[in-house]
Amino acid sequence: MRLITESYLNQVSRWPQTGRHILAQYDDQSIVVYQAYRPAIGYFAATHGYFGGEFNFDRMSWIKPNFLWMMYRSGWGIKTEQEVVLAIWIQRWAFEEMLSSAVHSTFIPELYPSETTWKSALKESQVRLQWDPDHHPSGAKLERRAIQIGLRGKFLANYAKDWILHIEDISDFVQQQRQNINSDCAQLITPQETVYSVSDQQTQKQLGLSAWTE
Numbered sequence: 001m002r003l004i005t006e007s008y009l010n011q012v013s014r015w016p017q018t019g020r021h022i023l024a025q026y027d028d029q030s031i032v033v034y035q036a037y038r039p040a041i042g043y044f045a046a047t048h049g050y051f052g053g054e055f056n057f058d059r060m061s062w063i064k065p066n067f068l069w070m071m072y073r074s075g076w077g078i079k080t081e082q083e084v085v086l087a088i089w090i091q092r093w094a095f096e097e098m099l100s101s102a103v104h105s106t107f108i109p110e111l112y113p114s115e116t117t118w119k120s121a122l123k124e125s126q127v128r129l130q131w132d133p134d135h136h137p138s139g140a141k142l143e144r145r146a147i148q149i150g151l152r153g154k155f156l157a158n159y160a161k162d163w164i165l166h167i168e169d170i171s172d173f174v175q176q177q178r179q180n181i182n183s184d185c186a187q188l189i190t191p192q193e194t195v196y197s198v199s200d201q202q203t204q205k206q207l208g209l210s211a212w213t214e
Helices: 008-012 039-048 068-076 093-102 115-123 151-162 171-178 202-207
Strands: 005-007 028-036 060-061 083-091 126-137 141-151 162-168 188-193
Touching: 005 008, 008 188, 028 039, 028 060, 028 068, 028 093, 039 083, 039 162, 060 151, 068 126, 068 141, 068 188, 083 093, 083 171, 093 126, 093 141, 093 202, 115 151, 141 151, 151 162
Parallel strands: none
Antiparallel strands: 005 188, 028 083, 060 141, 083 162, 126 141
16 A cells, blocks of 8 residues: 555644644645545546546546545445545645635635625636534544535546546555544554645635644
């Protein structure tokens, strides 16, 4: 497995406990995002290195850079049609483009002049942004917010075929670690993640990111 992993307990002590933050595994060229699919779609993607076959390009597809947020949404890979969990390395510049193009899925008065302006932007945008409560490995809701990004249209087509560097089926790893969820999670291993810094100030403001320094 290509993912860099570390003890969950080691990491959680370094993560912000509140606010809106992008937690992710990344380097100068790439960032890892996660998706979970039924076997026909997941196996095709892991085998071919892109999305095709039964993948539906006519509906919005959501990516999540935070592993534990994906685990919550997929039930650690045991929810129906989310059995195959994929780690997807995409080009970092493409991720930045997604962030700069994203429109919030809910109206935020501080960011949009009016609700009408926001609705128009949302209708036209091919990238949707959503902040939801992050979750403990057990599923308990946390104060910190986790990001997920919805793609459609040309953005989805580019993501599915052109922006992907590598896809890995991590379903076995997910099921192994699901056994390590207990009251203290002392044995739990998760992908190593740190707070992703967005350098462009306008994008920071647009996303509603919280300030964070280690």
